Each structure stands twice: as C-alpha cells, then as structure tokens.
C-alpha cells in the first residue's frame with residue numbers, strides 16, 4: 001500500500017511507453033512523462049513532431065489513431081485550443097456555465113470566473129461580439145471554473161496579436177498561480193515557453209528529447225538576458241540557428 005507521503009507526491013500525469021501512429025506513420029514512439037501537481041510544463045517540437053497528438057492522447061480525444069502505452073490523468077481535466085470553441089448560440093455566461101453544469105452554484109461560479117479573466121459586465125454578450133483575446137479569456141474562464149487538476153492548452157494564444165498574447169501570458173500565469181492546476185502547454189513559441197513554464201520539453205523523433213527546468217523567478221520579462229541561455233539551448237534542439245535569427249532581426 002502507498003504511504004501517505006507517496007500519495008502526496010503522486011504525479012498528476014503519468015505516461016509510460018506511449019506510442020501513436022496514423023496508419024504506417026509512427027508519430028509518438030515511446031513517450032515517458034510524469035507531471036507533478038501544479039507544475040507548469042511547456043511542450044515544444046518541430047511542426048508535425050506530434051505535440052498535438054500527445055495532448056489529444058491526454059485529453060482522450062484521439063480516436064483516429066492507433067497506439068499503446070500507459071496514460072494516467074486526473075478526474076478533472078480541462079482543454080483550451082487555439083480557437084475559443086465558444087458555442088455561438090449561447091451568450092458568454094451560459095458558455096462558461098458549461099464548465100460546471102449541474103452545480104447549484106454554477107451561475108455564481110461562472111460570474112466569478114468571468115470577473116477573474118477581466119470580463120465582468122460581458123456576461124450577456126454573444127461570442128461574435130468578443131475580440132479574439134476576449135474570446136480566449138472566456139475560454140480560460142470556462143476551463144478554470146471547474147478547478148481542473150490538469151489544464152491542457154494547445155497553442156491557446158497562437159491566433160492572437162503580439163501585444164494581446166503578452167497580456168494573456170500574464171493572465172494565464174496569474175490564474176495558474178491562484179488555481180494551481182498542472183499545465184501542459186503546447187506551443188511553437190520558444191519565448192512563450194520560457195516566460196511561462198517551470199519545465200520545458202522538446203519532442204524529438206517521437207520521444208521527449210529535451211527536458212529542462214527553468215530556474216527563474218516570475219514574472220519573467222521577454223527582454224531579460226537570463227532567458228538567453230535557455231533560448232539558445234531550445235532553438236538548437238529545434239534545429240534553428242539562433243545566430244542567423246538574431247542577424248535577420
């Protein structure tokens with residue numbers, strides 16, 4: 001039987017020997033990964049390396065793929081995508097209520113969540129009346145209102161302009177520090193990963209090829225020179241020539 005200590009430190013996510021293939025094409029080829037409670041993990045990898053495939057496996061949304069391996073996830077998991085996936089026929093409040101449907105205090109919780117993401121007063125708006133950034137705020141409210149133990153985010157800021165993205169980074173960090181879910185953030189943006197995550201993984205040849213801890217206090221500023229070493233390491237792992245990038249910018 002597990003001791004109390006072992007139960008306290010049980011990982012939120014446990015993946016062992018995970019494989020996934022589309023037809024003949026192997027995408028994940030033996031992924032092993034534990035994510036601890038409250039840990040903020042970013043997942044990088046070249047385009048097509050299998051980041052979304054891994055996230056969908058954790059979300060249980062991978063019906064069109066074959067594979068083997070062990071996946072253990074907690075009971076309460078929320079997922080956010082690049083588009084908000086708000087239901088266009090519902091106003092914002094009922095969209096957020098969907099995250100806690102059936103609870104007696106669902107409406108009150110949804111109002112609270114909207115206030116937390118800066119959308120107090122917009123409860124009766126239709127999704128089409130929101131900007132891209134506001135819609136993603138509503139999506140975050142819908143996913144966090146149920147107090148997930150695990151938040152899976154697939155390029156949630158990929159469609160936003162640079163300034164809105166930076167504001168959303170600060171909001172996501174603040175929300176995660178308050179609610180403490182474990183997070184797996186799929187991103188192609190190295191700086192986003194370094195600014196937000198406690199730990200960064202790079203998917204290479206179907207496995208976790210790089211697994212580093214980002215040992216810097218929050219909040220982290222994009223221009224901070226302490227980020228440079230991490231950036232060089234990660235760009236190198238992604239096969240990008242950091243020097244050429246700097247010369248071009």
Ligand SMILES: Nc1ncnc2c1ncn2[C@@H]1O[C@H](COP(=O)(O)OP(=O)(O)OP(=O)(O)O)[C@@H](O)[C@H]1O
Pocket residue numbers: 022027045046047048049050051052053054064188
């Ligand atoms: N439904 C599918 N049917 C067939 N092949 C698929 C399917 N979904 C993904 N793939 C293939 O699996 C590989 C991994 O895709 P995935 O979307 O996981 O990569 P990714 O790392 O998230 O890429 P990107 O950064 O471009 O979003 C790609 O070659 C892709 O074409």
